[in-house]
Amino acid sequence: MPEAGLHRSARPTLAVKGVSKRFTIGDQTVEALRDVNLTINKGEFVCLIGASGCGKSTLLRIIAGFETATAGAVEMYGSPITAPGPERGMVFQDFALFPWLTVKENIGFGPRQRGLPKENLDELAARYTDMVGLTKFADYYPSQLSGGMKQRVAIARVLANDCEVLLMDEPFGALDALTREKLQQELLEIWERTKVTVIFVTHSVEEAVVLSDRVVVMTAGPGRIEQDARIPLARPREVSAIDFNQVRRDITQKLTSHVGVKSAPAAA
Amino acid sequence: MELASALPAKKTGASLAAKLKRWLTPLIVPLALLLTWDLWVRMTGTRLIPPPRDVAIMLYDFTFGGVYDDAFSKTIHIHFWKSVQRVYGGFFAAAAVGIPLGLMIGRIKLVRDLLDPTLQILRPVPVTAWLPLSMIFFGLGPNAAIFLVFLGAFYPIVLNTTFGVRSVDHRLFEAASMLGCNGSSLFRQVVLPAATPSIFNGLRLGHGFAWILIVVGEMTGVPEGLGAVIMDGRTLSRTDLVIAGMIVIGLAGFLTDRMIVALNNRLLAWSPQHHA
Numbered sequence: 004m005p006e007a008g009l010h011r012s013a014r015p016t017l018a019v020k021g022v023s024k025r026f027t028i029g030d031q032t033v034e035a036l037r038d039v040n041l042t043i044n045k046g047e048f049v050c051l052i053g054a055s056g057c058g059k060s061t062l063l064r065i066i067a068g069f070e071t072a073t074a075g076a077v078e079m080y081g082s083p084i085t086a087p088g089p090e091r092g093m094v095f096q097d098f099a100l101f102p103w104l105t106v107k108e109n110i111g112f113g114p115r116q117r118g119l120p121k122e123n124l125d126e127l128a129a130r131y132t133d134m135v136g137l138t139k140f141a142d143y144y145p146s147q148l149s150g151g152m153k154q155r156v157a158i159a160r161v162l163a164n165d166c167e168v169l170l171m172d173e174p175f176g177a178l179d180a181l182t183r184e185k186l187q188q189e190l191l192e193i194w195e196r197t198k199v200t201v202i203f204v205t206h207s208v209e210e211a212v213v214l215s216d217r218v219v220v221m222t223a224g225p226g227r228i229e230q231d232a233r234i235p236l237a238r239p240r241e242v243s244a245i246d247f248n249q250v251r252r253d254i255t256q257k258l259t260s261h262v263g264v265k266s267a268p269a270a271a
Numbered sequence: 272m273e274l275a276s277a278l279p280a281k282k283t284g285a286s287l288a289a290k291l292k293r294w295l296t297p298l299i300v301p302l303a304l305l306l307t308w309d310l311w312v313r314m315t316g317t318r319l320i321p322p323p324r325d326v327a328i329m330l331y332d333f334t335f336g337g338v339y340d341d342a343f344s345k346t347i348h349i350h351f352w353k354s355v356q357r358v359y360g361g362f363f364a365a366a367a368v369g370i371p372l373g374l375m376i377g378r379i380k381l382v383r384d385l386l387d388p389t390l391q392i393l394r395p396v397p398v399t400a401w402l403p404l405s406m407i408f409f410g411l412g413p414n415a416a417i418f419l420v421f422l423g424a425f426y427p428i429v430l431n432t433t434f435g436v437r438s439v440d441h442r443l444f445e446a447a448s449m450l451g452c453n454g455s456s457l458f459r460q461v462v463l464p465a466a467t468p469s470i471f472n473g474l475r476l477g478h479g480f481a482w483i484l485i486v487v488g489e490m491t492g493v494p495e496g497l498g499a500v501i502m503d504g505r506t507l508s509r510t511d512l513v514i515a516g517m518i519v520i521g522l523a524g525f526l527t528d529r530m531i532v533a534l535n536n537r538l539l540a541w542s543p544q545h546h547a
Contacts, residue, residue, distance in 0.1 A: 069445050087449040099442035103464040103541045112460075113450035144541040164450055 016168060016200050017043040017066065021075035024061055024226075034225035035061045038075070041219065041228065043168075048194055048201045050211035050218045052258065058226020059204045060172055066202065067093045067170050079168070089113055092161025094171045098153040100145040100160070107132050107141040109156050113164025131163040134193065151182035158190070162197065169194075171203045175210070187213055191238070208255050212247060213240055220257050230257050321511040329511040330518065343500065343512060351519065353496040354485050357413055361420025361488070362481040369425050369477070370470060373432025378462055383433075390429065398423045399487050406491050416488030416496070423484040424477035431476065435469025436462055468545040471535045478531055482524035497523075 019041040026033045036058040043049050051059040064070045066077050068087040077084045079091070087093075100109050111128035119127065132141050135155035145153055154174055161169060175183040191214065194201055205211050211218045212234055220230040232254065240247055305323050312322040321329075332338035336345030375382040376390075398419055409415040439462065447453075447461045489498025497516050504512030539545045 067445075067449065069449075087445065089449070089451050091449070093445070093449055095442055095446070097442065099440070099446040101443065101446070101461070101464070103467070103539075105541075112447075112452070116451040116456065146541060146543060160450070 015042045016045045016047075016079065017041075017202075018078045018081075019043075019062070019066070019075070020078065022062070022065060022072045022077060023074040024058065024065065024070065025073045036065075036072075037225035037227050039226070039228055041231070043200060043202065045167075046198045046200055047217060048203065048215045050215035051202065051204045051221060052206060052208065052211045052218055052254070053221035053226075053229075054206065054223055054258070056226070057221040057223040059221050061226065062221075063093075063170050063172050063202060063204050066168075067091055069093075089164045090167045092164060092166030092169055094154070094157045094161060094169065094174045096173045096176050098145070098150075098157050100153055100156055102145050105142050105144055106137055106148070106156050109145070110159045110163050112160060127163055131159040134162070135159045135189070149182070150178050151186055154178065154186060155189070158193065162193070162199065166199065168200045168202060171201065173204055173206070176205075183210075190214070208251050208258065209242060212236070212251050212254065213242060218254055220254060230254075232257075319510065321514070325511050326514045326518070329515045333512075333515050333519075343503075347519065350495055350497050350500050351523065353413075353493070354489070354498065354520075355523070357416045357488060357496065358420055358481045358485050360413075360417040361422075361484075362424045362478055364417070364421045365424035365428050365477055365481070366474060369428030369473070370432050373429040373470075373473070374436055374458065374462060374466065376429070377433040377436025377466070378458070387433075390426070394426050394430075398484055402487065402490065411492040413493055415491040416485070416493060416498075419488040419491070420481045420484045423480035427476035427480060428470075428473040431469045431473025432466060435466030435472075438469070439465040468539060468542060471531070471539065471545070475528065475531055475535070478528060479524065482520060482527075485520065 019039055022036055022039045023034070024036040026035055039058075039062060041062075051062065053059050061070060065072050066084065068084050068091065071085075084091070101112065104112065107125075107128040110131050111124050114124055114127050129138070129141070132138055135158060137152060137155055137159070140148065140152065145156070148156070157174070158169070175186050178186065187210065190201075193199070201214075203211075203214060215234055218230075218232050218234060219228055220232070221227065222229045234250060236246060236250060308320075309323050312320055328338055332340075332344050333347045334345065338344070372386070376386055377383070401419060401422055402415075405415040405418045409418055443461055443465060444457070447457055452460055485496065486498035486501055489496040490502055493499050497520050501513050501516040501520075504510065504516060536546050
């Protein structure tokens, strides 16, 4: 079977090294992550999957620089991540667009911070607005857009800012099934075209198998990596194909073998 | 009367009827109040309250003169202009101090710890209680009035601005920092616009208080101004003058509030739920 990730270079972009994270809520300490190790290569599409409480979003937020690890470090091209930066673009589940800016102003927000001249800025914003198919809506405000359109803006906003790693935290979780499928396809097209590295958090096995080169299965209590599996399916993938179902079943089994044993409370 | 004029309009088109309805509906309550007032004065035969007609004549004389030809005839523009200067002097000073202060209290912990308790202690003190002190500070005259208007408008502006900053979705700060927006440009590009709906709430409330306080403010011994006119009417037992002054203040406050609302709707085009 053709290996989807092979045509991409194997240079490690991100290295998660022995990351642990403990939160203190009141007088209780919660161990969200324990000794997580993960290497992600340039251009890879990696899904983090697991039940609620397995720390997958926390790991993503540490990579983004929004949280700091209690122990261990995340390195990008060998230097440790200490703060958020344009090279790591987060796409939030609830979009987090600036409601007072139009579509094209939201998309141009990052480049504007770098002091790009106006004509370059307009050209860049127009190009990325076009890339996500929103040219007709360039002057709309977020409140006038559907959820799917808002998420397209959020994706274009980080790509326009030259992000190298797209961090996506259940980005399609708030969308209806049809919109979600459409956006998955669009995301794959963008990924193919831009060669951006994607780390995608989801709790849908099907979504993970449709999208990714690698699926990293995480379990809760404390959060750690259970399995790191390559998806041996050619693209484009067909969800009703026999081999697709086989892969989906394997991952689902891995995922549910722990749910109901020791991480059941966290999964509820 | 409203029904009679609305009915034929229905034939020419629904939009015209809808327009008439929109303009006439707000007039029902004021007209009913006028009618009740008139009937009440007639039925009780009181001499203490003038009927609406007398107040209308007073307003006419206040504006154009030619009826009573006394000290108040044709002087409305003088009093109105004096009051407007004091109201907006106090209001703009309150906005100029309140908005930046509110932004800082909302965003910077040190400023919040330093100022918030003091503000919360000063806030419940009625503005009227400041009257003697403000006359000592600023002497008899317009500055004492401006200070009182300032005090009344300041608290709603600073509190609402603080609230607006405090309630900005934290994700927006994360999104901004990830896109390279930090420090003072974060203030200008994220904190300020995100807090704009609350700031406008504060401005509207503060603006209302500014007009309310003009009467108190002009108790400080100024000869001219709508508040001064009302105080004069009280001393002279000219109730028609008092009510005329009340109506002018009400209308001025209403019309200027519409201007703030129009600006609000323009600046908040992005947020339909904040349209007033």
